[in-house]
Amino acid sequence: MLTDVPSTHAPVAKSSSARLLSSKSSTTSTPHRLANATPWGLGGAIHATDQKEIDAAIAGLDVGMVFANSVVASMPELPFGGTKESGFGRELGEFGVREFTNVKSFYVA
Secondary structure (H helix, E strand, C coil): CCCCCCCCCCCHHHCCCCCCCCCCCCCCCHHHHHHCCCCCEEEEEEEEEEEEHHEEEEEHCCCCEEEECCCCCCCCCCCCCCCCCCCCEEEEEEHHHCCCCCCCCCCCC
């Protein structure tokens, strides 16, 4: 885990794998900005006791999955997938099943 590293530092700026961010801040905007400054967006996690901080992470992180007080994991009942260069669409869960269906629209006048 890298902490207190400028975003221009090579391991952070050019990493082709997961980014681990450890940040303490008086506002949630700084950690979210740093976490979102990557071309990937599979999942994110927040460890907090304040529900407002958790809600802000869910809304503010540009990822496909957010886990609070847990590690990012794949569970059969939850849709799995990312945003940005981490993929398109979902697998698992109700949304995942819909990826494999065709919807037919019809109208009768």
